[in-house]
Every structure is written in C-alpha cells, then in structure tokens.
Amino acid sequence: MPTDWSNLEVEAVVADYFAMLDAEIRHEPYTKSVHRRALSAMLNGRSDGSIERKHQNISAILIELHHPFVFGYKPLGNYQALLERVVVERVSTDLAFAARVSQAVDEPAPVPTVNDILARLEPSPQRDPVSYSRIMEQKEWQPRRYVVDYLEREARNSSLGRAGEEFVLNFERARLIHANRDSLAARVEHTSVAEGDGAGFDIRSFETDGSDRLIEVKTTAYGKQTPIFLSSNELETSREHRNSYHLYRPFRFRADPRLFAVRGALDEVCSIEATEFRGRFG
Numbered sequence: 001m002p003t004d005w006s007n008l009e010v011e012a013v014v015a016d017y018f019a020m021l022d023a024e025i026r027h028e029p030y031t032k033s034v035h036r037r038a039l040s041a042m043l044n045g046r047s048d049g050s051i052e053r054k055h056q057n058i059s060a061i062l063i064e065l066h067h068p069f070v071f072g073y074k075p076l077g078n079y080q081a082l083l084e085r086v087v088v089e090r091v092s093t094d095l096a097f098a099a100r101v102s103q104a105v106d107e108p109a110p111v112p113t114v115n116d117i118l119a120r121l122e123p124s125p126q127r128d129p130v131s132y133s134r135i136m137e138q139k140e141w142q143p144r145r146y147v148v149d150y151l152e153r154e155a156r157n158s159s160l161g162r163a164g165e166e167f168v169l170n171f172e173r174a175r176l177i178h179a180n181r182d183s184l185a186a187r188v189e190h191t192s193v194a195e196g197d198g199a200g201f202d203i204r205s206f207e208t209d210g211s212d213r214l215i216e217v218k219t220t221a222y223g224k225q226t227p228i229f230l231s232s233n234e235l236e237t238s239r240e241h242r243n244s245y246h247l248y249r250p251f252r253f254r255a256d257p258r259l260f261a262v263r264g265a266l267d268e269v270c271s272i273e274a275t276e277f278r279g280r281f282g
Contacts, residue, residue: 005054005080012042013051014086017058021070022097025104027255032072054083061087063227066149068101071223071252098148104221105154109163112257117167117174124249124260124269125224154220155229164219164250165192165202167257171248172205172215179208200237201245212244216266221254230266238266 005013016039023030036051043051056076059069061084069075091098114120154160169190176185184206192202203215216238218228228249238245242265250259262269 005082006044007082007086009043009046010080010083010086012039013054014058014083014090017055017070017073018090018094018097021068022100024070024255025068025100057083058087059223059225062091063225065091066151066227067091068104068150068154068222069226071255074223075225101150102148102153105150106157108159109157109219109221109254111163111166111170112253114257117171118178120171120258122224122258122260124262151220151222151227152229154222155218160219160221160253161217164253165190165217167219167250167253168203168215168217168248168259171259172203172213176206176208181206181208184208184210198233200231200233201241203248212241213246214241214244215246215248217248217250219250219253222251224249224251224258224260226251228270230272235266235272238264242268 016035020030020032020035036048039051040046040048052073053076055070055073057079059073060075060077060079062069063075065088169188172188173185176182176188187206189204190202191199191204200216201214202217205213205215207213214237216234220226220228228247238247245265246261246263247266247269248259248261250257252258266272
C-alpha cells in the first residue's frame, strides 16, 4: 500500500470533509460511515483509520485558520503541506460556502431547552502537547494567511454570548438546587448584566458551602477544541481570583448543547497565545 497521498486523493478527502462540514453548518443530518464508505472507493486502498486521521488533520488545519470544523473529528497535527495547501485553497475560493459560514457565525441564538441540564456537563478536553504542524517536505510551502477569522466573529456574536450565559445561569441554579441549596440558587447573579463587562466574569454563583464561584462563559456552536478569545481584564481577574474563578465553555450550542468547566487562572488551564498588539503615540 502506498504511504504518500496523491493530489487526487487529497482533493477527494477534502471535498468529502467539506461536504460534511457544510451539512453541519446547515443543521442537516449526515452519517460519517456513509461518507467514509463512499470516499474509500475513490482512494487507493486506504484504511478507515487512515481516512479518519486525514479528516482529523483537516480539523487541525481549519483551527489554525480560525475556521469552524467538523464535530467528532478531533484535531490531529503533523499533516502534509499538500493537505494544508488544498484546504487553504478551498476556504479561499469557495465563496458560496464562505457566505454560509459567515451567516452561521453571525446569526442570533436562542437559549436552548434541554431535559436534564446537569447531564450536559462533560469532562474538559486534555491539553494536547502536539503542535498543529505539517510534515516537513522537500519543497517548503508557506500558506496564504486567510483574512476572515470566523471564530473571532462568532466570539463577538452578542446574541450567542448572552444565550450561553443564560444557559449557564440555568445550569448553576439547577446544580445548587440539586445539592439542596435552594437559597444559594436564588442568589446566583448575572453579573455581566447587573454590572457590565468590567467585572472580568459573567456570573457570580456559589459553592455548596456558600463561597463564591466566579464564572466566565465562552460559548461556541462548534466543537470542544474550538479556541476561546480572552480579554486582558478576564485574564487578570482569573489570576487574582484563581481559587474561585471558573471558565464555562458551552459548545455544540446550536445543535446539541453541552458544556465543560475548568477552574483557576486562565493561563494555567489553557494555552494562551498573544494575537493582538496595541500601539500608542506619546
């Protein structure tokens, strides 16, 4: 069996991945196994595991481009430069698909209703020490930087952000009521509404012993590994109150809302990257 993926094979796997991603963005059902069987017939004897890893590589590339990715294909680094080139070309030239992504990240979001909100809590993702790097090849290729940051645009969607905060408010009240702390549940505060964004957190809740639980909410319609965007105030507040500060991450919010939570200073619970610089004259 050949080890190198040909250009035709890479084009085929990228087209298949984007067909699934397009279905997710449209909120249309699809079956990964059906896609994989159809794709396998177009490839040169590739195993299901090999195809799966290629799909995961595409997720890693899309995250690097700050682009939505297919839920269920956990990002996997160490990918071909050829694969990266084909993915970048796709997101750079498919204008109809770009318009659908733009609409999806900007559209208003309702507060979802679920049967058992406490069952929506999942473990936080493990920090992955593997960098999302491409395989070094003889001819080094530098990708064009794609200018549309869809994940940042989604993070600025105030309707999505507010809906996520309301979801977490409901979760916290349910958590405290479940612990027979109804009086504390009644005191849970939507701080970002009561005081504005300057507090450095969105919700003031409580531990079962009555001590503060300060919660910053970062909501996404996409997968658990989707990066978050932080303000310097949020970072500093998390450091100052590291023992009581929690990040709640609602994800898959529009389709099948779930969330995870981590406690502590934000630069201790996730990898922080500087993405902006500020210039000042005088």
